[in-house]
Amino acid sequence: MTWLLNNGELIGQLVVAHLLISLPPIILSFVISVPIGWVANRYRWSRGTLLTVLGLLYAIPSLPLFIILPLVLGTGLRDSINLVVALTLYGIALMVRTTADGLASVDPGIRQSATAVGFSERSQFFRVDLPLAGPVLLAGIRVVAVSTISLTTVGAVIGVDSLGALFTDGFQRGIAAEILTGIVLTIIIALSVDGLLVLLGRVLMPWVAVNSGRVARRELRRARGPVTA
Amino acid sequence: MNLFxxxxxxxxxxxxxxxxxxIDTRVGQHLLISLGVLVVASIIAIPLGYVIGHTGRGRSLAIGASGAIRALPTLGLLIIIALxxxxxxxxxxxxLVVLAIPSILAGAYSGFEAVDRRAIDAARAVGMTEFQIVGRVEIPLGLPLLIGGLRTASLQVIATATLADYVGGGGxxxxxxxxxxTNDYPQMLAGxxxxxxxxxxxEVLFSSVQRLVIPAGVTAGRPQDVRVKSPRSRTALG
Amino acid sequence: MIEFRGVTKQFPDGTLAVKDFSLVLPSRKTTVLVGSSGSGKTTLLRMINRMVDPSSGYIEIDGEDTSHLEPVALRRRIGYVMQNSGLLPHLKVIDNVATVPVLNGVAKKQARADALHLLDTVGLDRTLADRYPSQLSGGQQQRVGVARGLAADPNILLMDEPFGAVDPIVRAELQTELIRLQRELDKTVVFVTHDIDEAFLLGDQVVILEKGGRIAQVGSPAEILAAPANEFVATFIGADKGKRALSIRNTPTGDILVDSEGRPAGVLVGETDVVAR
Incomplete structure (x- = not known):
């Protein structure tokens, strides 16, 4: 407890660093995945290929990816950009599948009636397909958010600062309180962002508020969890 | 790329x-740790998942716990335990066992849940005991999803076992x-x-096993579905 | 003989599915329980093989109180056929049919040989034996379901809307087939349906159920048609709409039967003592 009180400033800095690394991948992976997921769902040939490639990407463990990316990006090993890019890639790998599944789950009857009443392909996507796939997308992005925030800590072992630095520093100095602080804060951030996403979902999709929990649970079971380290 | x-x-x-x-020694250690973790996690998670799947009880608890573990940073957990x-x-x-359990658990119970309720009802109606229903109906039909859970767990464990040596665990x-x-980039890359x-x-190993264990009758006679082609979509996760 | 004695079933959620139900189902006859959803007909059926246990009252089979019998053993000597066949998707047709004998300890080879004969009995080609259920049509699946129900050579066959999910043409085929089977095999059949025409076609004894398993009328199809016990039965069998109230009309080309709305429904053949009006 004394450790916590004496190190408020450090903790504050690390929380900010943690958010700066973990929030961009959550947003970016969503924005990038929707068009790719649309392509994957729209064209039969693309689905298998895209999902296989992304599946392989997802199979790459994160710590090795953090180490290889600097070679590709021309960055330094301890540059936090590497983490942002790596976590975005994982997010995309998960979200593209979720988007494709979500779009595929839209009732064909509804889609046909939308075409029949005169939606253009473009407006149908934004006004019919995307909103109806919304609950599935929300479930997917919640998984991405929580695992991204948790994975960010791994960067600490190669010297990228985040709440994970409390683990490595606490380990070297043998301060359990420091490590616990890191764990608790990471979980709090993860659950807060998750809660915000749920709220956002309620605001954007008031019509599913009643049963979104059920859909989300089903999708959570289908989605793949985080690959750590 | 020269460094590569x-x-x-x-x-x-x-x-x-x-x-x-x-390298040979370390690969051996890494695989042994991963295998050991998968075995221990399976011994805990598979029976538990089967009980949840068969009885339908404790499901929301399992989902809640799995979600909580997802948020728990494994590095922090590993270090605090090491301390x-x-x-x-x-x-x-x-x-690593804590990390692996949710995927295997979800694979086990969702495999049972995916079995057509009517098939189970019929099995009971023709006079199967609860054990026979589990052994002859639910386990074989739930196997693909269980293997899917093991596949995810294996990937997570192999990836995360890399952190073991941070606390002197080898691998x-x-x-x-x-x-x-020592700023030895080639060595880092090698690892x-x-x-x-x-x-x-x-991944390759488990995806082939997953294909092998899909009961013949489940895929037979159905028009090829895009989802069936990609075993990944059958993967369960918690 | 199956006998319900003051059977009541209340489910844990409070639904009173069946209240104080008593009925005798004669041996070697087909008894059809017919009613709309919520009439408790499936619950009644499932109480016979203890898939559901009564909250009070009891059921006797040949004078034996079933609550004293071990449910699993009881089920193995009662055939059960359900809607959507309930076949196990990972077993071949032949092994689905052989399920119960194998459970009873019959050698697999013997059980399979017997199963082949049963395929003949239910009118299925033996070449289908090695197929999986998903490779069969709905009608074929139902026939396999019936074969499985017969596999342990039970005295009693329970059928829960077995033909509810197939198209009308196949349904008619299966119904004819069941009538033939019943003539050959002489089982005690308990059949559940919501289709009154099916009930009249198949039943020696028809039981019309109101909500909560209350018996509106029991009797042979002829008795019920001739004298509906009350308004409910009359409505249920369609007598009120005139669908069953046929009359004879003389036309230039001969006498025909018409329903109350004047639509032709059939012709008169053979001797009749009905006086044309």
């Missing part, structure tokens, strides 16, 4: 084989941490490349 070539050369260099820190039980293999082992993390400490290869190997 150096990394590959580092892997191929015969001088880096044999002895305590040889308590001391450095060595035990701390990473425990942390391929050694090359990464030694490389970071990374081998871990990636193991992860891909695990």
């Amino acid at each position: 070539v150096q990394g590959i050369l580092w892997v191929l260099n015969p001088a880096h084989y044999g002895g305590v820190d040889g 308590i039980v001391n450095v060595g293999l035990l701390a990473p082992f425990i942390a 391929l993390g050694h090359f990464i941490f030694a490389g970071v400490k 990374s490349i081998i871990v990636i290869l193991l992860a891909i190997l695990s």
